[in-house]
Amino acid sequence: MYEKLALLASPTEAAQEAERRLRATSPFVDLNEAEAVIALGGDGYMLQVLHTMLESLRILPVFGMNLGTVGFLMNEWRLEGLEQRLAKAKAFKVNPLRMTATTVAGQRMSMPAINEVSLLRETRQTAWLEVAVNDRVVIPELVCDGALVATPAGSTAYNLSAQGPILPLGSALMALTPISPFRPRRWRGAILPERTRVRFSVLDPEKRPVSAVADQREVRDVAEVVVAIDFAMPLTLLFDPGHTLDDRIAAEQFIT
Structure with missing residues (x-):
């Protein structure tokens, strides 16, 4: 009590x-x-x-x-x-997520996220992202409006609106979900073990700038974003x- x-x-x-x-x-x-x-x-x-x-x-x-x-x-x-x-x-x-974002200018920032970490295009140009899981490139070029990684607690928020899966609490999983993907056209995301490390690399940050958002906190003009569960x-x-x-x-x- x-x-x-x-x-x-x-x-x-x-x-x-x-x-x-x-x-x-x-x-x-x-x-x-x-x-x-x-x-x-x-x-x-x-x-x-x-x-x-x-x-x-x-x-x-x-x-x-x-x-x-x-x-x-x-x-x-x-x-x-x-x-x-x-x-x-x-x-x-x-367990919250931990986002480590590196900007085009070389600034490095670390932020927690309880619901999700999302990458979003800053202009009318689509974002071009390389996606790596545990340092293995799984999608060399994701053309999209953005992508996100969500916890089970956040899977019914932005992740669900982006057609991502609902994850039961205690499932020891996280969702990797594209936002309006154009290519690969049929890729709808992945369900990953909670100890997975996801890395997004922005392929053309000058022409196609991307921002990263940890819940409500935004970092603009990112070059790379690493997302993992913070068990500490x-x-x-x-x-x-x-x-x-x-x-x-x-x-x-x-x-x-």
Whole structure:
């Protein structure tokens, strides 16, 4: 049971009002003293909270309550019974991706991504990418709008919109998915073991510039991007029983 809880809320009116009401019913502590975090908002805010913890290197379990739109990573918002819900909550470990991007100018940046790392063309010109898996070139020239690597937790987000596969949580897999591929015309992506290292090399970065995005953080004009799971910093999400992330991922496969 978590005795010291921090309460964080997105700046939206609904989340701020929920925070005010919740603070009137329960004591909360500063984030630096907390054993777990209550996050009020939508999926975007949940990602923001998780990224903040990754950057601070202080990882705490997070119980989110949805005051956004989709709320795929969140529980239902309820004012009452928070202590009882936390006592019964089911914990899920999520290993983030680590993107290492090198720009055309030679700058090297490393960023985490909880949902996906995506490469996107910057202009009207298609992107030309070389794709390597564990240092073996598997596609010498992928002509496309872009490509992405997604975790199971992120497989129902941008990856699903790009016609990528839904991956069950705990499957120890990740999805490699092209975005509007032109050539090879029939290639629709791959499902890879979670310990795979994927490298994208931009074949014509001057004429066909490409940006790399780790969740919401963008690096423009990249020459090479390496993506792999970061097992050193697992994240913990807390869910109500019967309303868990693996249940939602499974249910997404039957939505028409």
